[in-house]
Amino acid sequence: MNWQELSKQQQTVAKVLRHAIKRDELVHAYLLEGPRGTGKRNVALLVTQTLFCEAPTDQGPCMTCRNCRRIASGNHPDVIWIAPEEGAASIKKEQIAYLMKEFAYRGVESGRKVFIIEQAEKMTAQAENSLLKFIEEPHPGTLALLVTDQIHQLLDTIISRCQVLSFVPLSDHSLFRRMTAEGLPVSLLKSAIALTHDYEEASRLCKEEWFAEARSQVLQLMQRLFKSIESVLPYIYEKFSPNFDDNQKMAVGLDLMLLWYRDLLSLHLNRQEEIVFEDQMDKLKEQMLSLSSDRTIRAMSLILDARRQLDAHVNGVSVMERLVIRLGGNLNEL
Numbered sequence: 234m235n236w237q238e239l240s241k242q243q244q245t246v247a248k249v250l251r252h253a254i255k256r257d258e259l260v261h262a263y264l265l266e267g268p269r270g271t272g273k274r275n276v277a278l279l280v281t282q283t284l285f286c287e288a289p290t291d292q293g294p295c296m297t298c299r300n301c302r303r304i305a306s307g308n309h310p311d312v313i314w315i316a317p318e319e320g321a322a323s324i325k326k327e328q329i330a331y332l333m334k335e336f337a338y339r340g341v342e343s344g345r346k347v348f349i350i351e352q353a354e355k356m357t358a359q360a361e362n363s364l365l366k367f368i369e370e371p372h373p374g375t376l377a378l379l380v381t382d383q384i385h386q387l388l389d390t391i392i393s394r395c396q397v398l399s400f401v402p403l404s405d406h407s408l409f410r411r412m413t414a415e416g417l418p419v420s421l422l423k424s425a426i427a428l429t430h431d432y433e434e435a436s437r438l439c440k441e442e443w444f445a446e447a448r449s450q451v452l453q454l455m456q457r458l459f460k461s462i463e464s465v466l467p468y469i470y471e472k473f474s475p476n477f478d479d480n481q482k483m484a485v486g487l488d489l490m491l492l493w494y495r496d497l498l499s500l501h502l503n504r505q506e507e508i509v510f511e512d513q514m515d516k517l518k519e520q521m522l523s524l525s526s527d528r529t530i531r532a533m534s535l536i537l538d539a540r541r542q543l544d545a546h547v548n549g550v551s552v553m554e555r556l557v558i559r560l561g562g563n564l565n566e567l
């Protein structure tokens with residue numbers, strides 16, 4: 234990540250930090266807080282690399298010099314990362330004590346030292362209290378970057394001694410860019426993001442074989458429902474339900490169906506840019522011609538009804554069975 238990319242996703246954060254670095258006006262402690270998956274850790278890395286880079290440009294660190302590489306791999310002597318130790322639920326007082334010992338000396342190489350505390354909310358109360366003393370009387374040349382997605386779990390006294398930088402949730406558009414860069418298939422991605430609005434969750438979903446299969450089965454179901462209602466129930470019993478064998482999975486199935494009808498509605502309203510199942514455009518257009526916008530909305534409310542039954546722990550297969558019969562009726566009513 235460089236500063237330009239960051240500006241696109243987290244405009245305010247980028248502005249504050251870039252400005253402070255340019256003018257050499259960084260305060261001694263920043264708290265990077267905001268939802269998961271918004272790039273807080275990457276920003277901590279970006280700031281640190283920018284400070285130590287041997288050949289920084291206006292856009293940020295070069296990423297190739299010795300310092301950039303050592304920071305990225307966690308091997309720079311003047312940069313310390315603290316996080317809960319493997320398998321541990323919290324950041325312990327001893328870890329903060331280690332940090333303080335390390336910081337009692339000037340930076341080995343540049344007179345500057347940076348420490349980054351990831352999942353800062355996981356500090357024990359004792360760890361927080363030790364850290365508090367430390368950031369109250371900072372050593373010159375030290376920079377603290379605390380990273381958290383649970384700011385309310387931190388002591389007020391810690392928060393008040395840091396400059397708080399709040400990260401905003403990424404827009405669907407930025408999520409999409411970031412995930413296609415990871416090589417995830419576009420058609421799956423679009424559905425996963427529309428379902429979750431959460432980068433990590435969507436990314437996890439796309440990597441599950443089950444989800445690809447679920448999406449393709451829902452598409453088949455929507456096609457069968459449209460062509461001949463008679464073939465739908467056998468399909469549900471034989472093919473569909475074995476793959477949607479618990480209510481959580483069935484809920485994803487219903488949500489995907491809802492997205493399908495939402496796409497039909499978007500077509501009716503001429504909002505093509507909102508279509509999720511872009512790769513199914515021909516089928517969507519064909520169905521749109523025979524389902525009025527009123528009936529599309531009616532279908533959506535039937536699915537929402539089914540979703541509520543599922544939340545009330547009605548058996549998933551019975552919910553689906555009832556739903557497709559009602560959706561079939563919605564198609565054929567005069």
Ligand SMILES: [Zn+2]
Nearest residue numbers: 286295298301
């Ligand atoms: Zn560099």
